[in-house]
Amino acid sequence: MTDGRDGKKANVDPKLLELLxxxxxxxxxxxxxxxxxxxxxxxxxxxxxRDGIPIMLPSEARVLSAEDVLSPPRPGGPN
Structure with missing residues (x-):
């Protein structure tokens, strides 16, 4: 998935992820x-x-499918 601006994949600073x-x-x-x-x-x-900024609004969130919920955590994220 791209962030919609420059075609690059979005990324989150690991230190920010620890705080969120x-x-x-x-x-x-x-x-x-x-x-x-x-x-x-x-x-x-x-x-x-979006553009490296987490949009932490429930109204903007995507509801996870049953497959998403049951799948194991992906590499690169905290468990």
Whole structure:
């Protein structure tokens, strides 16, 4: 997934990821580099990252499918 501006994949600073939490559950987020999203498995939501900025609004989040929830965490993100 690209961030929509320059065709490059979005990325999140690992230190920022350590500080971020799901706004609904206050639980941890996992980085999904393939989709450029921060995933809250507890809330079953994936928050987009645009231009390197996490959009932490539930109204902007994608609802995870059953397959997304059941799949193991992807490499590159915290467990």
């Amino acid at each position: 939490a799901c706004p609904l559950t206050k639980g941890p987020l996992a980085w999904d580099p393939e989709r450029g999203e921060l995933v809250s498995r507890v809330a079953k939501l994936a928050y987009p990252v």
